[in-house]
Amino acid sequence: MLNNLKPQAPDKILALMGEFRADPRDTKIDLGVGVYKDAEGRTPIMRAIHAAEKQMWDQETTKTYAGLAGQPEFHAAMAEMVLGAAYPADRLSCLSTVGGTGACRMGFELARMANPGCTVWASDPTWPNHLSILNFMGQAWKPYRYFDNATRAVDFDAMMADLAAVKAGDIVLLHGCCHNPTGANLTLEQWGVVADLFEKTGAIPMIDLAYQGFGDGLEEDAAGTRLIASRLPEVLIAASCSKNFGIYRERTGCLMVLGDAATQPVTQGTLAFLNRQTYSFPPYHGQALVTRVLTDKALRAEWEAELEEVRGGMLRLRQQLADELRKLSNSDRFDFVATHRGMFSRIGASPEQVETMKQNNAIYMVGDSRLNIAGLNDKTVPLLAQAIIDAGV
Numbered sequence: 425m426l427n428n429l430k431p432q433a434p435d436k437i438l439a440l441m442g443e444f445r446a447d448p449r450d451t452k453i454d455l456g457v458g459v460y461k462d463a464e465g466r467t468p469i470m471r472a473i474h475a476a477e478k479q480m481w482d483q484e485t486t487k488t489y490a491g492l493a494g495q496p497e498f499h500a501a502m503a504e505m506v507l508g509a510a511y512p513a514d515r516l517s518c519l520s521t522v523g524g525t526g527a528c529r530m531g532f533e534l535a536r537m538a539n540p541g542c543t544v545w546a547s548d549p550t551w552p553n554h555l556s557i558l559n560f561m562g563q564a565w566k567p568y569r570y571f572d573n574a575t576r577a578v579d580f581d582a583m584m585a586d587l588a589a590v591k592a593g594d595i596v597l598l599h600g601c602c603h604n605p606t607g608a609n610l611t612l613e614q615w616g617v618v619a620d621l622f623e624k625t626g627a628i629p630m631i632d633l634a635y636q637g638f639g640d641g642l643e644e645d646a647a648g649t650r651l652i653a654s655r656l657p658e659v660l661i662a663a664s665c666s667k668n669f670g671i672y673r674e675r676t677g678c679l680m681v682l683g684d685a686a687t688q689p690v691t692q693g694t695l696a697f698l699n700r701q702t703y704s705f706p707p708y709h710g711q712a713l714v715t716r717v718l719t720d721k722a723l724r725a726e727w728e729a730e731l732e733e734v735r736g737g738m739l740r741l742r743q744q745l746a747d748e749l750r751k752l753s754n755s756d757r758f759d760f761v762a763t764h765r766g767m768f769s770r771i772g773a774s775p776e777q778v779e780t781m782k783q784n785n786a787i788y789m790v791g792d793s794r795l796n797i798a799g800l801n802d803k804t805v806p807l808l809a810q811a812i813i814d815a816g817v
Protein backbone atom coordinates (compact mmCIF):
# COMPACT_ATOMS: atom_id res chain seq x y z
CA MET A 425 0.00 0.00 0.00
CA LEU A 426 2.51 2.56 1.13
CA ASN A 427 4.55 2.23 -2.07
CA ASN A 428 1.61 3.83 -3.88
CA LEU A 429 2.27 7.13 -2.12
CA LYS A 430 3.96 9.87 -4.07
CA PRO A 431 6.23 12.44 -2.44
CA GLN A 432 4.41 15.66 -1.61
CA ALA A 433 5.97 18.91 -2.75
CA PRO A 434 7.56 20.39 0.38
CA ASP A 435 5.95 23.52 1.81
CA LYS A 436 8.10 26.30 0.34
CA ILE A 437 8.13 28.42 3.48
CA LEU A 438 8.99 25.51 5.78
CA ALA A 439 11.77 24.50 3.36
CA LEU A 440 13.10 28.05 3.49
CA MET A 441 13.18 27.85 7.31
CA GLY A 442 15.35 24.75 7.03
CA GLU A 443 17.74 26.47 4.62
CA PHE A 444 17.97 29.44 6.97
CA ARG A 445 18.85 27.22 9.93
CA ALA A 446 21.58 25.52 7.92
CA ASP A 447 23.20 28.83 6.81
CA PRO A 448 26.36 29.30 8.92
CA ARG A 449 26.63 33.10 8.34
CA ASP A 450 25.99 34.97 11.60
CA THR A 451 24.72 38.02 9.70
CA LYS A 452 21.75 36.04 8.30
CA ILE A 453 18.29 37.62 8.44
CA ASP A 454 15.09 35.54 8.42
CA LEU A 455 12.22 37.34 6.72
CA GLY A 456 10.50 34.12 5.70
CA VAL A 457 8.04 32.42 7.98
CA GLY A 458 4.90 34.34 9.07
CA VAL A 459 5.57 34.54 12.78
CA TYR A 460 5.81 37.77 14.77
CA LYS A 461 9.26 38.44 16.21
CA ASP A 462 10.42 41.22 18.50
CA ALA A 463 13.62 43.26 18.00
CA GLU A 464 15.64 40.41 19.54
CA GLY A 465 14.12 37.88 17.15
CA ARG A 466 11.99 36.21 19.84
CA THR A 467 8.32 35.25 19.58
CA PRO A 468 7.30 35.97 23.16
CA ILE A 469 4.31 34.62 25.07
CA MET A 470 2.12 37.70 25.45
CA ARG A 471 1.92 39.02 29.03
CA ALA A 472 -1.85 38.61 29.34
CA ILE A 473 -1.71 35.07 27.94
CA HIS A 474 0.98 34.17 30.45
CA ALA A 475 -1.13 35.55 33.30
CA ALA A 476 -4.23 33.73 32.04
CA GLU A 477 -2.24 30.52 31.87
CA LYS A 478 -1.17 30.90 35.51
CA GLN A 479 -4.80 31.46 36.53
CA MET A 480 -5.86 28.37 34.63
CA TRP A 481 -3.15 26.27 36.25
CA ASP A 482 -4.49 27.31 39.65
CA GLN A 483 -8.17 26.99 38.87
CA GLU A 484 -8.64 24.21 36.33
CA THR A 485 -9.83 21.01 37.98
CA THR A 486 -10.48 18.67 35.07
CA LYS A 487 -9.34 17.84 31.59
CA THR A 488 -12.48 16.00 30.57
CA TYR A 489 -14.03 16.62 27.17
CA ALA A 490 -15.60 20.01 26.62
CA GLY A 491 -17.86 21.36 23.85
CA LEU A 492 -17.89 19.59 20.47
CA ALA A 493 -18.44 22.86 18.60
CA GLY A 494 -16.25 24.66 21.13
CA GLN A 495 -16.96 26.81 24.15
CA PRO A 496 -19.97 29.18 23.92
CA GLU A 497 -18.14 31.84 25.95
CA PHE A 498 -15.22 31.69 23.49
CA HIS A 499 -17.66 32.07 20.60
CA ALA A 500 -19.31 35.08 22.23
CA ALA A 501 -15.97 36.76 22.98
CA MET A 502 -14.73 36.15 19.43
CA ALA A 503 -17.97 37.35 17.86
CA GLU A 504 -17.77 40.55 19.87
CA MET A 505 -14.13 41.12 18.92
CA VAL A 506 -14.71 40.46 15.23
CA LEU A 507 -18.24 41.74 14.69
CA GLY A 508 -18.59 44.30 17.48
CA ALA A 509 -20.71 44.30 20.65
CA ALA A 510 -23.97 44.50 18.71
CA TYR A 511 -23.39 41.31 16.72
CA PRO A 512 -26.57 39.48 15.66
CA ALA A 513 -26.45 36.43 17.96
CA ASP A 514 -29.67 34.92 16.58
CA ARG A 515 -28.18 34.73 13.09
CA LEU A 516 -24.76 33.51 14.14
CA SER A 517 -23.34 29.98 14.28
CA CYS A 518 -19.82 29.39 15.60
CA LEU A 519 -17.30 26.58 15.53
CA SER A 520 -14.04 26.37 17.44
CA THR A 521 -11.40 24.99 15.13
CA VAL A 522 -7.80 23.89 14.94
CA GLY A 523 -6.33 27.33 14.24
CA GLY A 524 -7.37 29.66 11.46
CA THR A 525 -6.41 26.92 9.03
CA GLY A 526 -9.06 24.68 10.56
CA ALA A 527 -11.58 27.52 10.31
CA CYS A 528 -10.81 27.91 6.61
CA ARG A 529 -11.07 24.16 6.04
CA MET A 530 -14.38 23.87 7.88
CA GLY A 531 -15.72 26.91 6.04
CA PHE A 532 -14.90 25.27 2.71
CA GLU A 533 -16.44 21.99 3.93
CA LEU A 534 -19.64 23.76 4.98
CA ALA A 535 -19.89 25.53 1.63
CA ARG A 536 -19.38 22.25 -0.21
CA MET A 537 -22.09 20.52 1.85
CA ALA A 538 -24.54 23.38 1.30
CA ASN A 539 -23.75 23.92 -2.36
CA PRO A 540 -21.68 21.13 -3.96
CA GLY A 541 -21.51 22.95 -7.29
CA CYS A 542 -20.01 26.15 -5.99
CA THR A 543 -16.76 27.70 -7.11
CA VAL A 544 -14.44 29.33 -4.59
CA TRP A 545 -12.82 32.54 -5.85
CA ALA A 546 -9.45 33.41 -4.35
CA SER A 547 -7.25 36.47 -4.75
CA ASP A 548 -4.20 36.11 -6.95
CA PRO A 549 -2.00 35.80 -4.99
CA THR A 550 -3.37 34.39 -1.76
CA TRP A 551 -2.01 32.43 1.21
CA PRO A 552 -0.80 29.29 -0.62
CA ASN A 553 -2.46 26.96 1.88
CA HIS A 554 -5.91 28.20 0.78
CA LEU A 555 -5.30 26.76 -2.67
CA SER A 556 -3.55 23.69 -1.42
CA ILE A 557 -6.53 22.82 0.82
CA LEU A 558 -9.01 23.51 -1.99
CA ASN A 559 -7.01 21.29 -4.35
CA PHE A 560 -6.80 18.51 -1.76
CA MET A 561 -10.58 18.70 -1.30
CA GLY A 562 -11.12 18.59 -5.06
CA GLN A 563 -13.03 21.84 -4.66
CA ALA A 564 -13.37 23.95 -7.82
CA TRP A 565 -11.71 27.36 -7.46
CA LYS A 566 -10.78 30.29 -9.64
CA PRO A 567 -8.36 33.14 -9.08
CA TYR A 568 -9.32 36.80 -9.27
CA ARG A 569 -6.72 39.46 -9.99
CA TYR A 570 -5.79 41.43 -6.90
CA PHE A 571 -2.26 42.78 -6.81
CA ASP A 572 -0.71 45.26 -9.24
CA ASN A 573 2.94 44.26 -9.49
CA ALA A 574 3.92 47.65 -10.85
CA THR A 575 2.44 49.80 -8.09
CA ARG A 576 2.40 47.06 -5.41
CA ALA A 577 -1.15 48.17 -4.57
CA VAL A 578 -4.53 46.51 -5.04
CA ASP A 579 -5.64 46.48 -8.68
CA PHE A 580 -9.26 47.08 -7.75
CA ASP A 581 -10.54 47.53 -11.29
CA ALA A 582 -9.08 44.18 -12.32
CA MET A 583 -10.46 42.54 -9.18
CA MET A 584 -13.96 43.78 -9.86
CA ALA A 585 -13.71 42.89 -13.56
CA ASP A 586 -12.85 39.28 -12.65
CA LEU A 587 -15.48 39.06 -9.91
CA ALA A 588 -18.14 40.16 -12.39
CA ALA A 589 -18.19 36.48 -13.43
CA VAL A 590 -19.18 35.10 -9.99
CA LYS A 591 -22.43 33.16 -9.80
CA ALA A 592 -25.04 33.07 -7.05
CA GLY A 593 -23.83 30.68 -4.36
CA ASP A 594 -20.15 30.95 -5.30
CA ILE A 595 -17.80 31.68 -2.42
CA VAL A 596 -15.50 34.70 -2.67
CA LEU A 597 -12.56 34.44 -0.31
CA LEU A 598 -11.32 37.79 0.99
CA HIS A 599 -8.59 38.66 3.49
CA GLY A 600 -10.17 40.75 6.25
CA CYS A 601 -6.99 42.79 6.76
CA CYS A 602 -3.21 42.52 6.38
CA HIS A 603 -3.39 40.59 3.11
CA ASN A 604 -1.02 37.65 2.99
CA PRO A 605 1.29 37.65 1.01
CA THR A 606 1.09 41.15 -0.45
CA GLY A 607 0.35 43.57 2.45
CA ALA A 608 -1.98 45.50 0.10
CA ASN A 609 -5.53 45.95 1.40
CA LEU A 610 -8.95 47.21 0.32
CA THR A 611 -10.09 50.62 1.54
CA LEU A 612 -13.39 50.76 3.41
CA GLU A 613 -14.93 52.36 0.33
CA GLN A 614 -13.78 49.41 -1.77
CA TRP A 615 -15.25 46.99 0.77
CA GLY A 616 -18.52 48.80 0.13
CA VAL A 617 -18.23 48.24 -3.61
CA VAL A 618 -17.48 44.56 -2.98
CA ALA A 619 -20.59 44.37 -0.77
CA ASP A 620 -22.61 45.83 -3.69
CA LEU A 621 -21.30 43.03 -5.88
CA PHE A 622 -22.38 40.36 -3.38
CA GLU A 623 -25.82 41.94 -3.13
CA LYS A 624 -26.16 42.02 -6.90
CA THR A 625 -24.82 38.54 -7.65
CA GLY A 626 -25.83 36.43 -4.65
CA ALA A 627 -22.23 35.24 -4.24
CA ILE A 628 -21.23 34.57 -0.63
CA PRO A 629 -18.29 36.24 1.09
CA MET A 630 -15.86 34.19 3.13
CA ILE A 631 -13.46 36.37 5.07
CA ASP A 632 -10.16 35.04 6.36
CA LEU A 633 -9.25 37.19 9.36
CA ALA A 634 -5.86 36.00 10.56
CA TYR A 635 -4.25 39.28 11.63
CA GLN A 636 -6.84 41.41 13.42
CA GLY A 637 -4.92 44.04 15.40
CA PHE A 638 -1.74 43.81 13.29
CA GLY A 639 -2.71 46.49 10.75
CA ASP A 640 -4.47 49.68 11.79
CA GLY A 641 -5.90 48.53 15.13
CA LEU A 642 -8.36 45.96 16.48
CA GLU A 643 -11.48 47.89 15.47
CA GLU A 644 -10.09 49.27 12.23
CA ASP A 645 -8.93 45.85 11.03
CA ALA A 646 -12.44 44.47 11.49
CA ALA A 647 -14.15 47.34 9.66
CA GLY A 648 -14.38 45.62 6.26
CA THR A 649 -15.64 42.39 7.85
CA ARG A 650 -18.26 44.30 9.85
CA LEU A 651 -19.42 46.18 6.78
CA ILE A 652 -19.89 42.93 4.87
CA ALA A 653 -21.60 41.29 7.87
CA SER A 654 -24.02 44.19 8.22
CA ARG A 655 -25.10 44.09 4.58
CA LEU A 656 -25.16 40.47 3.40
CA PRO A 657 -27.57 37.71 4.39
CA GLU A 658 -24.94 34.95 4.49
CA VAL A 659 -21.29 35.42 5.44
CA LEU A 660 -18.50 33.05 6.54
CA ILE A 661 -15.64 34.34 8.69
CA ALA A 662 -12.55 32.27 9.50
CA ALA A 663 -10.71 33.93 12.39
CA SER A 664 -7.31 32.89 13.74
CA CYS A 665 -6.02 33.59 17.26
CA SER A 666 -2.50 32.48 16.39
CA LYS A 667 -0.99 35.88 15.66
CA ASN A 668 -2.92 38.46 17.65
CA PHE A 669 -2.78 36.34 20.84
CA GLY A 670 0.62 34.83 19.99
CA ILE A 671 -0.68 31.30 20.62
CA TYR A 672 0.43 29.71 17.36
CA ARG A 673 0.99 26.23 18.79
CA GLU A 674 -2.23 26.11 20.79
CA ARG A 675 -4.12 25.89 17.47
CA THR A 676 -7.01 28.23 18.17
CA GLY A 677 -9.45 29.51 15.59
CA CYS A 678 -13.13 30.21 15.13
CA LEU A 679 -15.39 29.83 12.13
CA MET A 680 -18.35 32.22 12.31
CA VAL A 681 -21.28 31.74 9.97
CA LEU A 682 -23.98 34.36 9.57
CA GLY A 683 -27.28 33.27 8.10
CA ASP A 684 -30.85 33.90 9.18
CA ALA A 685 -32.50 32.90 12.44
CA ALA A 686 -34.46 30.12 10.70
CA THR A 687 -31.39 28.32 9.31
CA GLN A 688 -29.21 28.91 12.40
CA PRO A 689 -29.98 25.69 14.32
CA VAL A 690 -29.23 23.43 11.37
CA THR A 691 -26.14 25.45 10.49
CA GLN A 692 -24.87 25.19 14.06
CA GLY A 693 -25.56 21.46 14.10
CA THR A 694 -23.75 20.99 10.80
CA LEU A 695 -20.70 22.80 12.16
CA ALA A 696 -20.58 20.52 15.21
CA PHE A 697 -20.98 17.53 12.86
CA LEU A 698 -17.98 18.70 10.83
CA ASN A 699 -15.78 18.81 13.94
CA ARG A 700 -17.03 15.36 14.99
CA GLN A 701 -16.22 13.78 11.62
CA THR A 702 -12.81 15.38 11.40
CA TYR A 703 -11.19 15.40 14.85
CA SER A 704 -14.11 15.41 17.28
CA PHE A 705 -13.47 17.96 20.06
CA PRO A 706 -11.42 21.02 19.13
CA PRO A 707 -8.40 22.05 21.27
CA TYR A 708 -9.61 23.60 24.51
CA HIS A 709 -6.59 25.34 26.03
CA GLY A 710 -6.29 28.20 23.54
CA GLN A 711 -10.03 28.87 23.62
CA ALA A 712 -9.90 29.17 27.42
CA LEU A 713 -6.89 31.51 27.29
CA VAL A 714 -8.48 33.78 24.70
CA THR A 715 -11.78 33.85 26.58
CA ARG A 716 -10.05 34.87 29.81
CA VAL A 717 -8.04 37.57 28.09
CA LEU A 718 -11.02 39.01 26.25
CA THR A 719 -13.47 38.93 29.17
CA ASP A 720 -11.26 39.92 32.14
CA LYS A 721 -10.92 43.70 32.22
CA ALA A 722 -7.32 43.83 33.45
CA LEU A 723 -6.08 41.03 31.18
CA ARG A 724 -7.80 42.59 28.22
CA ALA A 725 -6.21 45.99 28.85
CA GLU A 726 -2.79 44.33 29.17
CA TRP A 727 -3.33 42.37 25.96
CA GLU A 728 -4.56 45.38 23.99
CA ALA A 729 -1.57 47.40 25.20
CA GLU A 730 0.90 44.70 24.10
CA LEU A 731 -0.86 44.22 20.78
CA GLU A 732 -0.51 47.97 20.20
CA GLU A 733 3.23 47.72 20.97
CA VAL A 734 3.54 44.91 18.43
CA ARG A 735 1.56 46.81 15.81
CA GLY A 736 3.36 50.10 16.44
CA GLY A 737 6.74 48.36 16.22
CA MET A 738 5.90 46.92 12.80
CA LEU A 739 4.65 50.30 11.55
CA ARG A 740 7.88 51.99 12.67
CA LEU A 741 9.95 49.35 10.87
CA ARG A 742 7.85 49.86 7.74
CA GLN A 743 8.42 53.62 7.85
CA GLN A 744 12.14 53.18 8.53
CA LEU A 745 12.50 50.79 5.59
CA ALA A 746 10.50 53.05 3.27
CA ASP A 747 12.63 56.07 4.32
CA GLU A 748 15.87 54.15 3.82
CA LEU A 749 14.77 52.94 0.37
CA ARG A 750 13.67 56.44 -0.59
CA LYS A 751 17.15 57.73 0.30
CA LEU A 752 19.05 54.94 -1.46
CA SER A 753 16.89 54.83 -4.60
CA ASN A 754 16.46 58.58 -4.76
CA SER A 755 12.82 57.92 -5.62
CA ASP A 756 9.46 57.28 -4.03
CA ARG A 757 8.97 53.91 -5.73
CA PHE A 758 9.26 52.01 -2.45
CA ASP A 759 6.82 54.18 -0.50
CA PHE A 760 4.32 51.31 -0.71
CA VAL A 761 6.26 49.63 2.12
CA ALA A 762 4.86 52.24 4.53
CA THR A 763 1.35 51.96 3.06
CA HIS A 764 1.11 48.18 3.27
CA ARG A 765 -0.25 46.77 6.51
CA GLY A 766 0.39 43.70 8.62
CA MET A 767 3.45 41.51 8.83
CA PHE A 768 4.01 41.11 5.11
CA SER A 769 4.93 43.10 2.06
CA ARG A 770 5.51 41.75 -1.39
CA ILE A 771 8.31 44.01 -2.57
CA GLY A 772 8.19 43.04 -6.24
CA ALA A 773 11.64 41.42 -6.59
CA SER A 774 12.07 38.68 -9.21
CA PRO A 775 12.91 35.13 -8.04
CA GLU A 776 16.48 35.73 -9.27
CA GLN A 777 16.76 38.92 -7.19
CA VAL A 778 15.40 37.07 -4.15
CA GLU A 779 18.07 34.40 -4.72
CA THR A 780 20.78 37.06 -5.10
CA MET A 781 19.84 38.58 -1.73
CA LYS A 782 20.02 35.12 -0.17
CA GLN A 783 23.43 34.32 -1.69
CA ASN A 784 25.08 37.71 -1.25
CA ASN A 785 23.44 39.06 1.90
CA ALA A 786 22.09 35.98 3.74
CA ILE A 787 18.65 37.61 3.59
CA TYR A 788 15.88 35.02 3.42
CA MET A 789 12.48 35.98 2.03
CA VAL A 790 9.84 33.89 0.26
CA GLY A 791 10.48 33.33 -3.48
CA ASP A 792 7.61 35.63 -4.49
CA SER A 793 9.49 38.41 -2.58
CA ARG A 794 7.16 38.40 0.40
CA LEU A 795 9.06 39.61 3.40
CA ASN A 796 8.12 39.51 7.05
CA ILE A 797 8.55 43.03 8.41
CA ALA A 798 8.65 41.65 11.97
CA GLY A 799 11.87 39.79 11.09
CA LEU A 800 13.66 43.16 10.95
CA ASN A 801 15.06 45.49 13.60
CA ASP A 802 16.66 48.95 13.62
CA LYS A 803 20.03 47.49 12.67
CA THR A 804 18.92 45.16 9.89
CA VAL A 805 16.60 47.61 8.08
CA PRO A 806 19.53 49.50 6.44
CA LEU A 807 21.16 46.18 5.45
CA LEU A 808 17.94 45.00 3.78
CA ALA A 809 17.43 48.34 2.02
CA GLN A 810 20.98 48.24 0.63
CA ALA A 811 20.54 44.62 -0.47
CA ILE A 812 17.27 45.48 -2.27
CA ILE A 813 18.97 48.29 -4.15
CA ASP A 814 22.11 46.23 -4.90
CA ALA A 815 19.95 43.40 -6.28
CA GLY A 816 18.45 45.92 -8.71
CA VAL A 817 14.85 45.70 -7.49
Ligand code: PMP
Pocket residue numbers: 458522523524525526528551599604632634664665666667672676677
Ligand atom coordinates in the same frame (compact mmCIF):
# COMPACT_ATOMS: atom_id res chain seq x y z
N1 PMP B 1 -5.01 32.57 6.92
C1 PMP B 1 -3.95 33.31 6.60
C2 PMP B 1 -4.07 34.32 5.53
C3 PMP B 1 -2.75 33.11 7.27
O1 PMP B 1 -1.70 33.85 6.93
C4 PMP B 1 -2.68 32.14 8.29
C5 PMP B 1 -1.40 31.91 9.03
N2 PMP B 1 -0.28 31.74 8.27
C6 PMP B 1 -3.84 31.42 8.59
C7 PMP B 1 -4.98 31.67 7.89
C8 PMP B 1 -3.96 30.34 9.64
O2 PMP B 1 -3.15 30.34 10.70
P1 PMP B 1 -3.28 29.31 11.88
O3 PMP B 1 -3.87 28.04 11.36
O4 PMP B 1 -1.87 29.13 12.35
O5 PMP B 1 -4.15 29.96 12.90
